[in-house]
Amino acid sequence: MSEGSKGSKGSLLVLENFIGGKFISCQNHIESFDPSTGEIYCLVPDSGPQEVDVAVAAAKEAFPDWSSRSPEARAQILNKLADLLEKNLEEFAKAESRDQGKPVSLARSLDIPRSAYNFRFFASSVLHQLNDCRPMDHLSSLSYTQRCPLGVAGLISPWNLPLYLLTWKIAPAIAAGNTVVAKPSEMTSATAWMMCKLMEEAGVPPGVVNIVFGSGPRAGDALVGHPDVPLVSFTGSTATAQRITERSAPYCKKLSLELGGKNPAVVFADADLERCIETTVRSSFSNQGEICLCTSRIYVERSLYPEFLQRFVAAAKKWKTGVPSDPSSNNGALISKEHLEKVQGFVSLAKSEGAVIHCGEGVDQLDLPEPNRSGYFMPATVISGVSDGSRVMQEEIFGPVTCISPFDSEEEAISRANGVRYGLSATVWSRDVEKVHRVAQKIQAGLVWTNCWLVRDLNLPFGGMKNSGVGREGGKDSYHFFTEIKTITIKH
Numbered sequence: 001m002s003e004g005s006k007g008s009k010g011s012l013l014v015l016e017n018f019i020g021g022k023f024i025s026c027q028n029h030i031e032s033f034d035p036s037t038g039e040i041y042c043l044v045p046d047s048g049p050q051e052v053d054v055a056v057a058a059a060k061e062a063f064p065d066w067s068s069r070s071p072e073a074r075a076q077i078l079n080k081l082a083d084l085l086e087k088n089l090e091e092f093a094k095a096e097s098r099d100q101g102k103p104v105s106l107a108r109s110l111d112i113p114r115s116a117y118n119f120r121f122f123a124s125s126v127l128h129q130l131n132d133c134r135p136m137d138h139l140s141s142l143s144y145t146q147r148c149p150l151g152v153a154g155l156i157s158p159w160n161l162p163l164y165l166l167t168w169k170i171a172p173a174i175a176a177g178n179t180v181v182a183k184p185s186e187m188t189s190a191t192a193w194m195m196c197k198l199m200e201e202a203g204v205p206p207g208v209v210n211i212v213f214g215s216g217p218r219a220g221d222a223l224v225g226h227p228d229v230p231l232v233s234f235t236g237s238t239a240t241a242q243r244i245t246e247r248s249a250p251y252c253k254k255l256s257l258e259l260g261g262k263n264p265a266v267v268f269a270d271a272d273l274e275r276c277i278e279t280t281v282r283s284s285f286s287n288q289g290e291i292c293l294c295t296s297r298i299y300v301e302r303s304l305y306p307e308f309l310q311r312f313v314a315a316a317k318k319w320k321t322g323v324p325s326d327p328s329s330n331n332g333a334l335i336s337k338e339h340l341e342k343v344q345g346f347v348s349l350a351k352s353e354g355a356v357i358h359c360g361e362g363v364d365q366l367d368l369p370e371p372n373r374s375g376y377f378m379p380a381t382v383i384s385g386v387s388d389g390s391r392v393m394q395e396e397i398f399g400p401v402t403c404i405s406p407f408d409s410e411e412e413a414i415s416r417a418n419g420v421r422y423g424l425s426a427t428v429w430s431r432d433v434e435k436v437h438r439v440a441q442k443i444q445a446g447l448v449w450t451n452c453w454l455v456r457d458l459n460l461p462f463g464g465m466k467n468s469g470v471g472r473e474g475g476k477d478s479y480h481f482f483t484e485i486k487t488i489t490i491k492h
């Protein structure tokens with residue numbers, strides 16, 4: 001298969017909605033930019049309520065057959081889709097990198113393999129979920145639980161890990177027997193459209209997976225507000241989640257919300273410094289810092305602080321910003337001009353408040369080839385001297401920026417780590433196992449990694465506390481979200 005095999009208009013890639021197993025073109029389009037050049041390269045359907053209506057109807061029609069198939073039969077199809085994604089890995093990796101701006105090496109090693117694995121994982125996971133059974137002999141009865149798919153699932157995903165996060169929703173939803181209408185981010189729709197081309201060969205029946213492309217306020221809003229969509233799984237910003245919650249309230253929809261973060265790293269003086277610095281540079285700057293789990297506040301025990309700062313800045317300077325197609329680039333382009341300006345705005349704000357910018361934005365010059373000089377690039381930026389109350393320390397920046405600050409006691413570090421409205425992830429660094437457990441247990445975050453980052457077992461719950469989310473996703477958690485439980489009691 002080829003990215004441009006269908007839907008090319010001049011040199012532009014023109015995407016189409018995928019509804020009821022067919023590609024359906026849309027009258028209006030949204031321009032999508034190549035972040036590494038700043039040029040328009042793709043036209044994304046600007047779908048609205050009408051397209052969403054047709055997609056929901058197709059999904060509704062496909063539901064009775066799909067939900068009545070055995071989990072094993074559905075699993076076979078998910079595995080086939082995983083095979084096909086793996087077979088076309090290189091092409092998907094290149095397309096993801098071009099669409100999102102991330103280094104192609106990251107798309108090749110993370111985004112696309114994980115997208116395929118999402119299907120493989122849930123194909124297997126759904127076969128291993130058990131229900132409860134409880135005899136009550138004194139009442140001569142036996143009760144058991146049954147889990148059923150709900151119907152049409154509405155799935156909305158962001159632009160930072162486009163196919164990875166979309167498949168993280170599609171896979172468990174259809175494995176559990178639902179049919180779906182998905183809406184990827186209008187800024188990164190290409191790989192979702194490419195995946196639609198694999199559906200028929202994988203054996204996905206028409207209407208089981210429908211993808212409607214478009215903006216949040218039009219297509220997304222129509223999906224969330226559709227009366228025939230009883231559940232919505234959303235990954236994106238906290239502000240959008242608030243809007244989705246309001247919009248779905250009149251229908252009492254089931255919601256799963258995976259939102260933003262302002263994730264701390266707490267580094268004690270007895271940490272394995274080499275490992276900590278290597279990992280914390282990665283956790284701060286991977287995917288241009290555009291991962292909800294990225295570290296953006298680093299608290300370092302005061303006795304270690306000068307050495308940590310010096311070594312961290314030296315390592316950050318080596319985090320190479322370059323053209324995404326260059327395999328030696330660590331840091332590609334940010335998603336859009338607006339986002340780049342927003343991230344740069346946080347660095348200016350820190351500067352105006354008296355902070356020190358040690359490297360990156362405004363300090364280091366980028367050396368980019370001519371065609372990429374209008375791309376949305378920004379080097380890895382390290383800041384110190386920002387007060388905890390500053391917007392720079394409170395708000396999600398979602399770019400290659402991290403702030404470092406010293407602390408004096410364990411209690412202080414915990415309190416400052418918890419002093420934001422978010423609670424998604426955190427890292428704790430120390431060789432003292434007792435301390436690591438004590439601190440990890442007191443940190444308000446859905447995920448705490450100690451002496452590591454982003455080590456994931458998909459069986460385990462993923463999600464945030466406070467303003468970082470509602471609900472959890474993962475093997476059992478996703479199965480529970482995408483099914484409805486019923487208790488059946490038999491009197492004998």
Ligand code: NAD
Nearest residue numbers: 157158159184185215216220221236237240258259260292
């Ligand atoms: P966003 O909220 O702007 O958009 C996310 C999706 O929602 C997009 O598809 C968008 O079109 C859609 N949308 C926007 N307005 C909508 C509306 N009114 N109704 C329905 N849908 C609407 O987020 P983004 O900028 O695409 O992504 C970045 C955010 O996502 C960051 O805050 C990041 O932390 C978060 N994120 C969280 C996780 C997680 O698992 N917790 C993972 C990745 C990203």
